[in-house]
Amino acid sequence: EKSTPHRNKRSPHVYHEATRLLKLFEKEAEKLRLVPVTPGMAKGMDAILSKLRKHKYAHVFREPVDLENLPHYDKQVEVVMDLSTLEARRKKGSYAHDAMGWGRDLRRIGANCVRYNTVPGDQFRVAGLAVAAAVERELDKQFGAEYPRLMREWDAVVNRLEQCFL
Secondary structure, three states, X not given: OOOOOOOOOOHHHHHHHHHHHHHHHHHHHHOOOXXXXXXXXXXXXXXXXXXXXXXXXXXXXOOOOOOOOOOOHHHHOOOOOOHHHHHHHHHHOOOOOOHHHHHHHHHHHHHHHHHHOOOOOOHHHHHHHHHHHHHHHHHHHHHHHHOOXXXXXXXXXXXXXXXXXX
């Protein structure tokens, strides 16, 4: 069972700060959109998905969130994402000219979980943080210097958001 969101007393200010940071990041990321996926990148993407499917917490993220059991999830999480949806979109060619979109959606898997499950120590929050860290390691391993600098700064954005919500 997913935890209910926990908000601290600074919640309105914290929420606005987090939203501001995300919008700034998205605005900068927009400049990097429409980076075509090369055959090498496609191979790396498949390797990352394969590795994540074997992750300790992969079972939490394999299929879409059950919105019937979590009726407010889609109100708190702007773009719902999971491994099967990401893989299906990739196979369908949705990211053929948008490598950054694939990376953004990949990061959303763990980030959405952390955003929804705000109670420190919650089992789903722990899973989200672990998968988010694994995503970053795999992106760096597969793409290293090829991956745009901005995406590496995502970690700093996530850390700042964590500070805001804890």
